Amino acid sequence: MxxxxxxxxxxxxxxxxxxxxxxxxxxxxxxxxxxxxxxxxxxxxxxxxxxxxxxxxxxxxxxxxxxxxxxxxxxxxxxxxxxxxxxxxxxxxxxxxxAPEPDAEAVFEDIRKGAPPPGRRRMNDPGLQAKHIMRFMDASIWKAMDDSDSGFFTIYRNLFTRLAYEENNFNEHPVDYPSFGTSSWTWTGSGPQPDSRSPPEAARKFYNSWLS
Missing domain, CATH: 1.10.287.110 (DnaJ domain)
Incomplete structure (x- = not known):
């Protein structure tokens, strides 16, 4: 050079x-x-x-x-x-x-709406950062404890789906992260019957996976 x-x-x-x-x-x-x-x-x-x-x-x-x-x-x-x-x-x-860093508000909206994650990650791209995740600590971003587009379960399911994608971009061996779940899952305390995708240990698996 x-x-x-x-x-x-x-x-x-x-x-x-x-x-x-x-x-x-x-x-x-x-x-x-x-x-x-x-x-x-x-x-x-x-x-x-x-x-x-x-x-x-x-x-x-x-x-x-x-x-x-x-x-x-x-x-x-x-x-x-x-x-x-x-x-x-x-x-x-x-x-x-x-390259200019993606607008934090745009990243938040993409995740909240469940938009597809970006394509192939650029070299040295830090991915999601604390400033992006902190937006989801605000309880006012969801309107009801349901699976509607603005519901608690949809928004946080989208968040953890994106987090799983981000984690696997950095992992040498991809991990099959458990879903955040839906409002019908028994571990959420709502719904009279177990959802077919929600075994009794669903909550334990979810927390063990993300806390490990």
Missing amino acids: GAQGSKAGQTESTNQETAVDYYTLLEVSEDATQDEIRKSFRRLALIHHPDKAWHLPHPTNPNDIEAATQKFATLQQAYEVLSDEQERAWYDSHRASL
Whole structure:
């Protein structure tokens, strides 16, 4: 990388607020080969070259040459970094810090609504943090002790489903975490008959799993 330092690192301080993931930008996977990266770049370069600005989707002006030029320059920067093994290694190791952190409120809403978790985790991504989980300590986020969309059991079942996903992303050997349960499970104290998915030891298994 020489005395000038990494190309990826040169723009770190100025681009953190608007950082674009280079793999996403080039439409390749994180384990893409150099040949795959090169082919994808060439394809995208033909589409986004400033001379073809009329092909670039833009919210206000499809012929915005400046936007096309910026897009093309970003594509070139991404290709220069990912096509160089040393630059790519540096980028991979600093990727989490280069990209803006997801908005905490958006993370909370995604979990509360049971939205699918993000795709493949980026290297060094810390995942859920205390600030995300603390939002669920507020009893006002649920409206009833039921399984409705705003109910206690739905919201906290979604939370523990996401926590299980997060844990298994960091575990060398995935764990089959027990469900938080539903309002009909016998260990919740509601429902006259045992749910077929709720054996008598359901509560014990749940707590033992998460407290271990």
